[in-house]
Amino acid sequence: MAEKLAVSPLAPDHFPSLDKVEGVELFTAPIGAGYHGRHNLLLARMIEGTSVAGVLTNSKCPSAPIDWCRNNLPIGVARGLVVNAGNANAFVGRVGADTVLATAEATAKLLGGVPSEIFISSTGVIGEPLDPQPLVAALEQALKHSVDFEAAANAIRTTDTFAKGAGASFDIDGVDVTISGIAKGSGMIAPNMATMLSYIFTDVPVSAVVLRSILLEGNAKSFNAITVDNDTSTSDTCLVFATGAAKARGLVPITDLDDPRCAEFAQALHAVLKDLALQIIRDGEGATKLMVVNVSGAVSNQSADIIARSIANSPLVKTALAGEDANWGRVVAAVGKAGEPADRDKLQIRFGDLVVAKQGYRSADYSEEDASQYMKNQQIEIGVDLGLGVGEATVYGCDLTHGYVTINGDYRS
Incomplete structure (x- = not known):
């Protein structure tokens, strides 16, 4: 069904040109036959030492991946991200948590690190069990070649009519840095947060505590300020990963909110969040305004x-x-x-x-x-x-x- 949808009249002319983020590799693959014939698995591999912060749905009926992310976000460390489209892995009982654990363990084995450093999202139909075996097989297939941000954004779509991406390149203390992000979302969109997934990557060395504070502030005026239909999903997720790769190029890590460089980084990150949020609204199911x-x-x-x-x-x-x-x-x-x-x-x-x-x-x-x-x-x-x-x-x-x-x-x- 998703492939039959006409592209929203509010869609941008093209997917933006997003810079690669040092310390991140992206991979996609189909799970089984894929989702309506296209890749529906995204795998992101991050270097050791990557910090992570996130905002998750306020739904009282969250999916199994939401529970997993909520438990592991306080640790603040990430090595991988796995996203599947077509099945929300929600409201399926204990089997949902078992699938998440099996996926995290298999991914950690492939990428290194431990399962708690693997973040997982699922989007699609609620109430259908998600078999981990085809998903794990697709992970191994995906690692054969990396892809760009546009391919990654396409892999997480469901009823979206176009891939969504936004980014910023700037310098801090004379060191060139990058923020690049993708999102999906079209229906079940309401504040708290939306039926949306969003993943933002940056090479800025910033601690998880600082990253979370900056994300919460930006999320309030972006993903939590949009509504298509006043419905909140079981799976809403926004994760920001900071690889810290710019540290090797001379950028001193940002570890304190009183650091004056926070304002510059926050301004850029908030602009990316708002851009992605408005793209979701522009792709609201059936939207023309x-x-x-x-x-x-x-x-x-x-x-x-x-x-x-x-x-x-x-x-x-x-x-x-x-x-x-x-x-x-x-x-x-x-x-x-x-x-x-x-x-x-x-x-x-x-x-x-x-x-x-x-x-x-x-x-x-x-x-x-x-x-x-x-x-x-x-x-x-x-x-x-x-x-x-x-x-x-x-x-x-x-x-x-x-x-x-x-x-x-x-x-x-």
């Missing part, structure tokens, strides 16, 4: 965030975008139902730069023609000012089309 919801003037940032999510997740708002209907009344309804402080007579709503409503009324200079013309854009910004305080938040979403129903109605067919 990218929605940016900016809420300001709330009583707190938390209140603004709740209201922004209420708007971005509203089926009525999302279908209005799909129909290019400037129905700002649906935004009013979404604000009102959020359960947060709001004053009808102080509320102002914008579509782009067009003020469509303010002070409890339709704007005096409102033009249906101008508003309707604006709704034809591929990116729609909805601005809401509550006029109550200084709280603000931004959430990214997309429209809701017939395509979403078709894709999800046929998902297991």
